[in-house]
Amino acid sequence: MSSFLSRRRALAGGAGATLGLGALGAAAPSAPGSSAASRRASGAEERRTLDELYQAALAEGGRLVVYAGGDTPDQQDG
Numbered sequence: 001m002s003s004f005l006s007r008r009r010a011l012a013g014g015a016g017a018t019l020g021l022g023a024l025g026a027a028a029p030s031a032p033g034s035s036a037a038s039r040r041a042s043g044a045e046e047r048r049t050l051d052e053l054y055q056a057a058l059a060e061g062g063r064l065v066v067y068a069g070g071d072t073p074d075q076q077d078g
Contacts, residue, residue, distance in 0.1 A: 046053070050066070057064040067073075 048056070050064075053066075054064045065073075
């Protein structure tokens with residue numbers, strides 16, 4: 001029961017198309033200075049250790065919340 005568009009061919013074609021489009025997106029030129037602008041928009045890179053940040057937060061009367069790599073406060077909810 002062989003058909004022209006088998007499941008294996010469909011999956012292989014979809015994977016190939018995804019890789020091809022991904023390569024095109026990675027090779028596409030970005031707007032001049034866009035990466036530098038995004039770095040500036042996110043603020044300066046923090047150079048203090050977590051211990052130093054924690055002590056500074058306590059001194060300000062607050063608490064230290066660390067988000068790493070795109071985490072969000074409600075990421076684990078639901």
